[in-house]
Amino acid sequence: xxxxxxxxxxxxxxxxxxxxxxxxxxxxxxxxxxxxxxxxxxxxxxxxxxxxxxxxxxxxxxxxxxxxxxxxxxxxxxxxxxxxxxxxxxxxxxxxxxxxxxxxxxxxxxxxxxxxxxxxxxxxxxxxxxxxxxxxxxxxxxxxxxxxxxxxxxxxxxxxxxxxxxxxxxxxxxxxxxxxxxxxxxxxx
Amino acid sequence: xxxxxxxxxxxxxxxxxxxxxxxxxxxxxxxxxxxxxxxxxxxxxxxxxxxxxxxxxxxxxxxxxxxxxxxxxxxxxxxxxxxxxxxxxxxxxxxxxxxxxxxxxxxxxxxxxxxxxxxxxxxxxxxxxxxxxxxxxxxxxxxxxxxxxxxxxxxxxxxxxxxxxxxxxxxxxxxxxxxxxxxxxxxxx
DNA sequence: TTTGTGTTTAACTATATGGTTAAACCATTA
DNA sequence: TAATGGTTTAACCATATAGTTAAACACAAA
Numbered sequence: 001x002x003x004x005x006x007x008x009x010x011x012x013x014x015x016x017x018x019x020x021x022x023x024x025x026x027x028x029x030x031x032x033x034x035x036x037x038x039x040x041x042x043x044x045x046x047x048x049x050x051x052x053x054x055x056x057x058x059x060x061x062x063x064x065x066x067x068x069x070x071x072x073x074x075x076x077x078x079x080x081x082x083x084x085x086x087x088x089x090x091x092x093x094x095x096x097x098x099x100x101x102x103x104x105x106x107x108x109x110x111x112x113x114x115x116x117x118x119x120x121x122x123x124x125x126x127x128x129x130x131x132x133x134x135x136x137x138x139x140x141x142x143x144x145x146x147x148x149x150x151x152x153x154x155x156x157x158x159x160x161x162x163x164x165x166x167x168x169x170x171x172x173x174x175x176x177x178x179x180x181x182x183x184x185x186x187x188x189x
Numbered sequence: 190x191x192x193x194x195x196x197x198x199x200x201x202x203x204x205x206x207x208x209x210x211x212x213x214x215x216x217x218x219x220x221x222x223x224x225x226x227x228x229x230x231x232x233x234x235x236x237x238x239x240x241x242x243x244x245x246x247x248x249x250x251x252x253x254x255x256x257x258x259x260x261x262x263x264x265x266x267x268x269x270x271x272x273x274x275x276x277x278x279x280x281x282x283x284x285x286x287x288x289x290x291x292x293x294x295x296x297x298x299x300x301x302x303x304x305x306x307x308x309x310x311x312x313x314x315x316x317x318x319x320x321x322x323x324x325x326x327x328x329x330x331x332x333x334x335x336x337x338x339x340x341x342x343x344x345x346x347x348x349x350x351x352x353x354x355x356x357x358x359x360x361x362x363x364x365x366x367x368x369x370x371x372x373x374x375x376x377x378x
Numbered sequence: 379t380t381t382g383t384g385t386t387t388a389a390c391t392a393t394a395t396g397g398t399t400a401a402a403c404c405a406t407t408a
Numbered sequence: 409t410a411a412t413g414g415t416t417t418a419a420c421c422a423t424a425t426a427g428t429t430a431a432a433c434a435c436a437a438a
Contacts, residue, residue: 028217041387230417
């Protein structure tokens with residue numbers, strides 16, 4: 001059947017593109033390299049995904065989707081807020097250990113072109129992060145959690161989940177800025 | 190005076206190259222971009238540093254030097270081993286927060302070409318890491334610290350310094366693999 | 379078998395990129 | 409002033425790279 005071959009080739013390209021883009025970034029990746037990795041002719045890349053940037057976008061979108069999907073925990077209002085936060089942080093930690101390349105990749109691409117990056121992210125993220133922030137703000141208003149900047153709140157809890165304590169063990173200067181940047185980016189700050 | 194202008198241009202190139210290479214990596218960086226960032230003609234890059242790889246090597250060597258220099262704490266045998274470990278981990282944390290790009294950069298370049306990377310590192314690292322391991326093994330033999338794999342030992346202490354506990358809060362699977370890779374790389378494993 | 383359609387390829391083009399060269403520049407010194 | 413030598417530049421070259429095209433291929437329907 002034709003359809004099967006179709007999806008298979010497209011999948012092969014996507015997998016190869018993912019691998020190469022993650023490794024070298026948008027600028028560093030070579031179309032020929034992607035084609036070789038996928039075991040196909042270079043022209044096929046353009047047949048399936050018009051050009052380099054469109055291919056990159058597709059790969060990127062997939063990666064981001066997986067990442068932002070995890071914010072959906074916050075929509076489950078049956079769970080107490082702290083449970084949700086814990087679950088979310090737990091998922092993120094798992095995600096980061098499952099895709100070590102991806103976290104670095106996202107941080108890198110973000111640092112290369114924050115504006116373009118943010119723009120591309122918007123389409124995927126939609127209101128997920130907004131809803132997350134809203135959920136936190138509601139709980140703050142209800143007095144269930146302390147009133148602080150939601151980003152800071154999430155960051156502190158991410159630290160806490162790892163057994164760190166913001167006040168005791170960490171000073172602002174000693175934080176790994178990448179992690180901070182990453183959390184900030186996630187929330188669209 | 191000529192000497193002043195000379196060093197200034199070379200410095201400008203080094204600074205620009207550092208910035209661009211850190212951002213885009215060896216493959217992604219463009220010589221023209223480096224020249225523009227330094228505010229000089231592209232040919233000057235080749236005048237001062239023959240070719241792209243040699244320039245990269247110089248930048249890279251500088252970065253690694255700063256990093257591995259911190260292992261020298263272990264040569265100061267007047268301090269108890271635990272003090273040395275603490276001081277070392279402290280320095281590394283400070284280094285990582287001072288140069289957030291660099292840590293990611295090193296991890297990336299390492300993942301792109303481990304063999305070449307290791308090779309380049311050898312020249313800078315020399316016996317620093319060896320001495321570090323030796324110091325740990327000596328203390329282990331003397332019964333001052335528990336007998337475990339020195340790499341694992343250092344990794345655990347790096348976690349501890351951040352308030353994390355290997356056994357309680359972390360499972361092998363949940364660890365951010367990048368951090369583990371980075372520590373392992375540092376010691377030449 | 380022939381036709382039609384979607385897939386794949388080899389060969390090509392235009393441009394970007396790393397690198398070279400010869401000449402210009404400029405401060406020092408004979 | 410003229411010569412010297414390190415520094416800088418514009419213009420160039422060869423190759424790599426993204427992207428295009430026309431033709432071949434494969435397979436299903438007529």
